[in-house]
Amino acid sequence: MNPLTRRLAIVGAIGFMVQGGVGFRVPGSGYRVLGSGFSVLRAEQARGVRPAPAAPRPAPAPSTAKQNPEPRTQNPEPGTLSPEPSSTLNPEPISVRVGFQSANGKYSVVTLPMETYVARVLAGEAARGSQPAALEALAIAIRTFALANRGRHRADGFDLCDQTHCQVVRAAVAATERAAQATAGRVLLRNGAPASIYFSASCGGHTEIPSDVWPGHEDPSYLPARDDDACDGAPAWAAELRASDLLKALRAGGFRGERLRDLRITARNVSGRVSRLALDGLKPDVISGADLRTVVGRTLGWQHIKSAAFTVRKEGDAFHFSGHGSGHGVGLCVIGSVRLAERGTDADQILARYYPGLEISKMTPTAAMLAARIAPAPPPSMRATGAPRPPVPDVLVSLPDDDEGEHDAILQQTTRARDELARTLGVAAPATLTLRFHPTTDEYERATGRPWFTSGTYVDGELHLLPLAALRDRGVLEQTVRHELVHLMTDSALEARPQWVREGAALYFADPAASPPVGSARPSCPDDNELLRPVSAGALSNAFARARACFARQIQSGKAWRDVK
Ligand SMILES: [Zn+2]
């Protein structure tokens, strides 16, 4: 059984044993467990349910990284909409192109009118039995998310997927249709444009700022870290994980080592969540609380470590976790909103509480917004002139589930590195660039056919990369991206040279300052096999060091990179 199938099986087996926990879907069963006093929804039998008009509910897809049994972990990335309103003569109703994922991992694309989409996502994301005010608040958040994130799946040919990666789409029920209609067109605005917002199942009593979940993310004032007495810390949860299972999850996430001797919390952030843990016996030997939750969730199931607000102690061969909340905790707290609605708080007040300072307003679709929907990639001529900035980025970053919040920081870093390297190398920047970060090392190895220690490699013109947590915690994220960018920009010019020249160029320009001064001894340059088919991580790093030294020696003697041979 592959790891994902195994994970789904575990979730399926114990889904209904969760008590007081916040819901997660039980893959393939049609059930969704909703915690803390919510009822269990069987969508197929719920009153008012009508069949989905298109694209049947996808079965678990063993071959895909997208399937994720955790609820409401939608991680919006900042929108790509152009905020300038422009005149529009006949505004058509906004629609959303939704990619429904099928069992084979492929998407079928269905275009839904915005309010149909909102009603269906409410069915996928809201707590069953929510009061109308809670549904309406979430409807506005869902609509805002959809507008701010249209084009997120541009590389896949649609706007948003139907998985937790974007927003979960289910069959609408009467209550969710009413909430969508009651709030039709209303969105949360920041400077006149749909705001980049988040919501999670439960903040566990304290909301979180984005950068504490996704390093490098901006922290707008409308997403503060604050006490939340509405959810009151619910749900409290506990989990016990064997050291061997934790090791398995960490290794899948790109961490290396044979034994996890200990796991200790070394820092907490302002909201009290775990910001750093020491991993005794592994490399890298640190991990953030959010990353630990993600690597465990992806490999062992999301029902174990529900949030980064936990304590952990070792007992014999196992680690005991206990904590509060469910999900990343940024933005609206779904459990909190349900309880606020029960106390008579209306939708606008709920939103003002969780997104302070944002304007809630009816938005009329503008030409700019409509144009932002899956615009085709701009023609190369447009980019070459550099004059009109293309409305869509020409660097596409594809991240799994809980890493989405880091999209913007990675996009900026990559774009900067690309432009800087193009100048340094004196070549044109590649017209488009797609970066795909894999959720686990297994997925990376399967997709690329390359071993984990290669970190990054090109397949079909796309740059595939190891899980983000592993690259970042090892401190090699930027270097790895730069390394692959240099390959992209220099490999064709160096095509006829030995492999060490191409690899040496990538290593040298990825981090020129790191090249040691070349000694008098002539380095022995690695042969092609050493670089193309390394037998181990150690062998590859040795071959890399020699390739770099061979390349640096010629550059430092005054040769241009194109002339190294
Ligand atoms: Zn998605």
Ligand SMILES: [Zn+2]
């Ligand atoms: Zn809360």
